[in-house]
Amino acid sequence: MRRRIFVWCLRITLALAVVGGLALCAWLFHLDRVITSTFEGRRWSIPAQVYAQPLELFVGRRLSLDQFTFELDRLGYGAGRVDGPGTYRTEGQAVRTVLRPFAFADGARGAVPLRVRFEGTRIAAIDTARGDEIELIRVEPPLIGSIFPSHGEDRLIVQPGETPELLLETLKAVEDRNFDRHLGFDPKAMLRALWVNLRAGGVEQGGSTLTQQLVKSYYLDNRRTIPRKLKELAMAVVLELRFEKADLLNAYINEIYIGQDGARAIHGFGLASQYYFAKPLADLDAHEIALLVAVIRGPSYYNPLRNTERALARRNRVLDTMLQFELIDAATHGRARGRDLGVLRTGRRAGRYYPAFMDLVRSQLDRDYDAGLLATNGFRVFTTLSPVVQESAERAVAGTLARIEAERDLDEGALQAAIVVTSPQTGEVQAIVGGRDAGSRGFNYAVNGRRPIGSLIKPVVYLTAFEADPNLTLASIIDDVPVRVPNPSGPPWMPRNFDGRPQGEVPVIRALADSLNLATVNLGLAVGVERVAQRLGELLDAPPPEPFPSLLLGAGELSPMEVAQLYGTFAGTGFAAPLKTVIAVEDRGGARLDRYPLVTRQVADPRDVLQVNHALKTVMTRGTGKGSLYAGRGVAGKTGTSDDFRDAWFAGFDANLLAIVWVGHVDNESTGLTGSSGALPVWDALMSELAVTPVTIPVPNDYLLREIDFATGELADASCGDPVTVPLPSDLRLPPKAGCPVTLQNLGDRIRSWFD
Amino acid sequence: MVRLMPAVPRLRAPLRVRSPAALLAGLVLLGGCAGTPVAPVETPPPLPPETTPEETVAPEPPPMAEPVRPSPNISIALREESARAAAGGDPGRAIALLERAIRIEPGRADLWLDLAELYLQTGDPAQAEQLARKARALAPGDEAVAERAARIDARVRALRQTG
Numbered sequence: 063m064r065r066r067i068f069v070w071c072l073r074i075t076l077a078l079a080v081v082g083g084l085a086l087c088a089w090l091f092h093l094d095r096v097i098t099s100t101f102e103g104r105r106w107s108i109p110a111q112v113y114a115q116p117l118e119l120f121v122g123r124r125l126s127l128d129q130f131t132f133e134l135d136r137l138g139y140g141a142g143r144v145d146g147p148g149t150y151r152t153e154g155q156a157v158r159t160v161l162r163p164f165a166f167a168d169g170a171r172g173a174v175p176l177r178v179r180f181e182g183t184r185i186a187a188i189d190t191a192r193g194d195e196i197e198l199i200r201v202e203p204p205l206i207g208s209i210f211p212s213h214g215e216d217r218l219i220v221q222p223g224e225t226p227e228l229l230l231e232t233l234k235a236v237e238d239r240n241f242d243r244h245l246g247f248d249p250k251a252m253l254r255a256l257w258v259n260l261r262a263g264g265v266e267q268g269g270s271t272l273t274q275q276l277v278k279s280y281y282l283d284n285r286r287t288i289p290r291k292l293k294e295l296a297m298a299v300v301l302e303l304r305f306e307k308a309d310l311l312n313a314y315i316n317e318i319y320i321g322q323d324g325a326r327a328i329h330g331f332g333l334a335s336q337y338y339f340a341k342p343l344a345d346l347d348a349h350e351i352a353l354l355v356a357v358i359r360g361p362s363y364y365n366p367l368r369n370t371e372r373a374l375a376r377r378n379r380v381l382d383t384m385l386q387f388e389l390i391d392a393a394t395h396g397r398a399r400g401r402d403l404g405v406l407r408t409g410r411r412a413g414r415y416y417p418a419f420m421d422l423v424r425s426q427l428d429r430d431y432d433a434g435l436l437a438t439n440g441f442r443v444f445t446t447l448s449p450v451v452q453e454s455a456e457r458a459v460a461g462t463l464a465r466i467e468a469e470r471d472l473d474e475g476a477l478q479a480a481i482v483v484t485s486p487q488t489g490e491v492q493a494i495v496g497g498r499d500a501g502s503r504g505f506n507y508a509v510n511g512r513r514p515i516g517s518l519i520k521p522v523v524y525l526t527a528f529e530a531d532p533n534l535t536l537a538s539i540i541d542d543v544p545v546r547v548p549n550p551s552g553p554p555w556m557p558r559n560f561d562g563r564p565q566g567e568v569p570v571i572r573a574l575a576d577s578l579n580l581a582t583v584n585l586g587l588a589v590g591v592e593r594v595a596q597r598l599g600e601l602l603d604a605p606p607p608e609p610f611p612s613l614l615l616g617a618g619e620l621s622p623m624e625v626a627q628l629y630g631t632f633a634g635t636g637f638a639a640p641l642k643t644v645i646a647v648e649d650r651g652g653a654r655l656d657r658y659p660l661v662t663r664q665v666a667d668p669r670d671v672l673q674v675n676h677a678l679k680t681v682m683t684r685g686t687g688k689g690s691l692y693a694g695r696g697v698a699g700k701t702g703t704s705d706d707f708r709d710a711w712f713a714g715f716d717a718n719l720l721a722i723v724w725v726g727h728v729d730n731e732s733t734g735l736t737g738s739s740g741a742l743p744v745w746d747a748l749m750s751e752l753a754v755t756p757v758t759i760p761v762p763n764d765y766l767l768r769e770i771d772f773a774t775g776e777l778a779d780a781s782c783g784d785p786v787t788v789p790l791p792s793d794l795r796l797p798p799k800a801g802c803p804v805t806l807q808n809l810g811d812r813i814r815s816w817f818d
Numbered sequence: 819m820v821r822l823m824p825a826v827p828r829l830r831a832p833l834r835v836r837s838p839a840a841l842l843a844g845l846v847l848l849g850g851c852a853g854t855p856v857a858p859v860e861t862p863p864p865l866p867p868e869t870t871p872e873e874t875v876a877p878e879p880p881p882m883a884e885p886v887r888p889s890p891n892i893s894i895a896l897r898e899e900s901a902r903a904a905a906g907g908d909p910g911r912a913i914a915l916l917e918r919a920i921r922i923e924p925g926r927a928d929l930w931l932d933l934a935e936l937y938l939q940t941g942d943p944a945q946a947e948q949l950a951r952k953a954r955a956l957a958p959g960d961e962a963v964a965e966r967a968a969r970i971d972a973r974v975r976a977l978r979q980t981g
Contacts, residue, residue, distance in 0.1 A: 118921075118922060120892050122889065167914060168918065635956070637948075637952050646914070657913075659917070660917050660933070664951050664952075668955045717925055718924050
């Protein structure tokens with residue numbers, strides 16, 4: 063009887079085993095299909111890489127040694143040695159370096175050994191290793207961000223050849239010693255982990271193989287249930303059966319989750335290397351490799367930016383493992399242990415990530431590219447950002463606002479500011495500061511903060527007036543007298559001057575330089591508010607605003623970007639170049655997809671613009687901008703203050719650069735600041751770090767430079783009046799100021815004047 | 819969302835079945851793994867507020883340094899390379915090189931004229947006309963510039979008539 067039961071049991075067991083085995087096989091084939099359908103030829107979505115302008119080096123360029131080494135540091139160049147591309151050493155007033163190779167949008171350049179010598183704040187000489195002079199050379203452009211898909215994953219794909227052997231070996235030694243031999247899971251490792259963790263009373267080791275981790279990262283969400291672990295294990299096995307070890311390892315290198323940056327999930331060692339160290343993966347040293355491997359176990363638990371002690375402790379344990387497995391020698395181990403973490407500190411990281419500028423890049427590209435395509439195809443985007451200018455602008459805002467708050471007893475953090483810097487001849491946006499906290503994604507005041515522009519509108523009024531009346535000159539007399547403008551929907555509008563005092567009859571040059579409200583309103587009404595509104599629309603390439611009379615004093619709202627577009631016409635002597643942030647887009651293979659070429663269009667007669675520009679220069683020499691550090695340096699600009707001192711503006715330019723500054727209150731309250739006291743100091747601080755080239759205003763052939771009295775507009779010189787130099791038509795007859803020598807007038811005019 | 823193929827890495831797939839016994843054995847062992855403690859689930863941490871270093875000292879008035887212009891050799895080299903690219907049938911690169919030169923020296927009228935002539939070559943007379951005007955506005959008294967601009971204008975007119 064027992065024998066029959068035994069046989070019967072055996073049969074049942076056999077049947078169950080067969081059925082179980084078949085079910086298991088079916089399940090495995092199902093998993094295999096799942097894996098191959100999504101994993102095989104795993105198409106990673108490769109985000110677009112976005113580059114700033116490369117730093118151009120030429121003799122005479124305004125660049126200090128410190129600025130240069132700062133840029134090299136941020137490119138991850140190794141300091142203190144010159145032993146290959148990506149290293150540099152300071153030698154007195156010179157820097158010796160080997161630039162990394164780079165494939166620019168207009169041609170590739172190999173690695174170049176260089177010696178750059180500085181004198182003060184300028185480059186004095188550039189030589190090759192052999193001592194030949196170099197006229198012009200550019201450093202590789204810094205990566206300033208990536209456009210990644212909406213699921214937030216960001217990565218920089220690295221090929222097997224770019225991954226250091228030491229990293230692979232360390233990874234295996236720490237995470238999966240048996241990787242080369244197991245079949246997807248490692249029972250010994252699991253048992254060992256179980257034992258260690260039980261003894262430690264917590265999680266010390268993981269028992270998962272690299273393959274299991276890959277599956278977990280790749281497919282499955284974070285549920286830690288038994289069925290999930292089973293599935294993970296089975297998938298790991300299938301992966302191992304299907305793919306080579308080297309492929310799996312490379313997939314792991316590119317896939318593993320390794321950090322978080324706000325909304326951006328950092329995946330893969332390639333991006334982690336950039337994110338934590340600003341260096342390519344191939345350039346990492348032992349202690350840096352150790353840190354990255356250490357972080358994998360818990361990217362936030364071991365976050366080197368926030369939990370430095372834990373990260374350091376674990377990194378050192380990894381270094382010990384590296385020594386134990388003879389991946390590094392004792393000397394390297396000792397040195398590496400002594401190094402600190404080496405991750406870029408918060409402040410510097412904030413400088414490398416420019417959210418305000420990136421927003422603009424995205425919106426420019428959105429017009430021409432499908433967002434999904436852009437974020438997944440590994441494009442390379444070359445932009446107009448100048449990191450040197452951007453850093454200076456951020457410093458100008460941070461430093462000046464703090465100083466103003468202290469001086470005026472305002473709350474700390476009460477002020478906000480925005481800066482837009484462009485190259486007005488080309489329309490290229492060099493820098494955008496969207497707010498005081500430049501590194502974080504707050505409200506972008508530069509692009510989205512539309513505020514009343516106050517007196518910034520006045521050059522448009524005067525330009526329209528010059529265009530409307532060919533006889534109008536800078537010496538023409540206009541009335542700075544009270545005016546009452548009827549308002550159909552309420553009480554009449556009665557504007558006032560800033561100091562409440564009408565100045566009577568004034569020359570145009572003075573009305574604009576001193577920003578006299580009454581004169582501007584009277585002139586604007588004579589020209590016609592509709593005409594001014596129309597012109598403003600044309601210059602902005604937008605529909606004209608409502609022609610309310612208050613438009614003449616800047617009641618209309620614009621963003622700093624729009625103001626930059628507007629003033630680009632003046633700084634560009636009548637030529638408008640549409641603002642742009644992207645120069646070229648390439649596909650992953652380097653083929654050019656799109657170029658956004660230099661485009662310019664005449665929108666105003668240079669002869670009219672140059673008269674306005676002359677007045678804007680006078681703003682700086684003796685008008686509302688004369689408090690600037692650059693008052694005598696040939697720059698041009700306009701101050702602007704809105705009602706109740708809520709908005710302080712300054713728009714200023716030199717021959718090559720235009721910078722718009724806005725300063726306001728976080729809560730839109732009054733700051734008590736004017737354009738001169740609030741925005742101009744920020745502009746000064748910015749320009750003090752850049753090269754300033756005077757604006758040259760060419761005088762047309764039929765014009766002459768004459769001296770006229772600033773108060774009355776009559777001919778005058780220093781002996782009898784307060785002269786200001788203005789370009790005037792050669793045939794214009796002007797009376798000399800009372801008390802001035804009649805010889806100021808030429809003979810022909812004098813004779814003619816007898817007959818007037 | 820479109821997912822397209824990157825160049826690398828691609829996983830090849832020879833289907834080799836290793837020992838099924840090992841597979842089964844492993845699965846059995848799974849039972850023993852039921853109690854394996856797992857690593858903490860990662861959730862993104864809130865970022866610390868970013869701060870930038872603040873200076874509280876007013877900037878010194880800048881020294882009155884003479885602005886130094888870049889050596890004319892720079893634009894010569896770029897112009898020559900641009901001409902070579904254009905002659906070699908790559909107008910896109912020729913344009914990019916001139917744009918690079920203009921980026922360094924936006925005030926040089928002859929660079930804008932070079933660019934205008936390139937656009938004549940590529941069949942864009944409208945752009946050529948604007949660029950020539952810009953060059954004139956940058957150097958109104960310059961006769962050489964005026965001459966070249968006038969020649970460009972003539973070719974623009976000719977192109978417009980034939981076009």
